[in-house]
Amino acid sequence: MRALLLEQQDDQILAQVKDIGSGRLPDGDVTVDVNWSSLNYKDALAITGKGKIIRSFPMIPGIDFAGRVYSSRDPRFKAGQSVVLTGWGVGENHWGGLAEQARVSGDWLIPLPTKLDERKAMILGTAGFTAMLCVMALEEGGVKPADGDILVTGASGGVGSTAIALLATLGYSVTAISGRDNNTGYLKSLGAKEVLPRSDYVETPRPLEKQLWAGAIDTVGDKLLARILAQMNYNGTVAACGLAGGYQLPTTVMPFILRNVRLQGIDSVHTPFPRRQAVWERLASILPESFYQQATQEILLEEVPAAAAALMNNQITGRTLVKIR
Ligand code: NDP
Numbered sequence: 001m002r003a004l005l006l007e008q009q010d011d012q013i014l015a016q017v018k019d020i021g022s023g024r025l026p027d028g029d030v031t032v033d034v035n036w037s038s039l040n041y042k043d044a045l046a047i048t049g050k051g052k053i054i055r056s057f058p059m060i061p062g063i064d065f066a067g068r069v070y071s072s073r074d075p076r077f078k079a080g081q082s083v084v085l086t087g088w089g090v091g092e093n094h095w096g097g098l099a100e101q102a103r104v105s106g107d108w109l110i111p112l113p114t115k116l117d118e119r120k121a122m123i124l125g126t127a128g129f130t131a132m133l134c135v136m137a138l139e140e141g142g143v144k145p146a147d148g149d150i151l152v153t154g155a156s157g158g159v160g161s162t163a164i165a166l167l168a169t170l171g172y173s174v175t176a177i178s179g180r181d182n183n184t185g186y187l188k189s190l191g192a193k194e195v196l197p198r199s200d201y202v203e204t205p206r207p208l209e210k211q212l213w214a215g216a217i218d219t220v221g222d223k224l225l226a227r228i229l230a231q232m233n234y235n236g237t238v239a240a241c242g243l244a245g246g247y248q249l250p251t252t253v254m255p256f257i258l259r260n261v262r263l264q265g266i267d268s269v270h271t272p273f274p275r276r277q278a279v280w281e282r283l284a285s286i287l288p289e290s291f292y293q294q295a296t297q298e299i300l301l302e303e304v305p306a307a308a309a310a311l312m313n314n315q316i317t318g319r320t321l322v323k324i325r
Pocket of ligand 1: 039040041042126127130153154155156157158159160177178179180183198219220241242243244245246266267268269311314316317318
């Protein structure tokens, strides 16, 4: 089988497409013929070596995939069935989706919802799954479309793009923050009402600022997240899922104790099975058909290392779908 293999040489990561015997696949109950995978921020960190994502080499990266079951010892899955996987450390500490086959635990797989095909499932991938988790966190925080504007940061990226499309379709008024003014047209076509420049948000904020947002989805972290917290409406909810701008959070307790602001963390890796199924069903039913064309570029396995470098350089817009077969 063909696979993108990561090897470590003198502290450098080598990423090359190689032919590997499928006998080398790790233990697992279900072997899947992978048809589609995708490129996420974490994949790019792993493939470029810019983040310490992978600790044991050689490793096949790819934190998500969609494909057909080739063989299964798990009674819940039958050969030929379409499945999707995100998270569980696949592509980090267990060989992942950037290969023609993957062998995993049946506990990690989701039967593909009937409204999705495998390609669409990977246009969404981990980023889309996480965007839906963030939107659900706002809903669970009681944020309703009538309450006011919702801010989405890292807007041109995979999570940001999907979050904008989901929120707009659900009737929320969305403001996007982007570092790329040439993406304004793209972000508005996804449903953003307004696009603010990221450069407006680089200063350390005051503990409390003018109340602007009923909800926020943040993929960036650091000072930008701190500023958003200071600008939340009374009772607002922020779903924080990312660190594209840094992992620190230089904030104060003021938004929490004086404005009743809720900061909800989002983890997509260990989401329990019933919530995973609910997330996929909702993604399949909310997103308009147009989203899948607007937000996608498709590449081949051989093109993944260059795309990973481009993603780290903030040169990719939307989602990058990887055609495996
Ligand atoms: P992308 O690279 O697709 O998007 C990130 C976006 O962030 C970019 O498009 C850019 O948008 C913005 N950005 C990039 N660099 C910076 C910077 N230095 N400062 C501020 N903004 C920046 O990544 P994903 O959408 O796949 O992931 C986004 C984040 O969410 C990542 O940190 C990722 O690790 C995290 N994540 C977390 C998950 C979880 O389970 N918690 C799951 C999935 C992702 P623009 O140019 O428009 O400003």
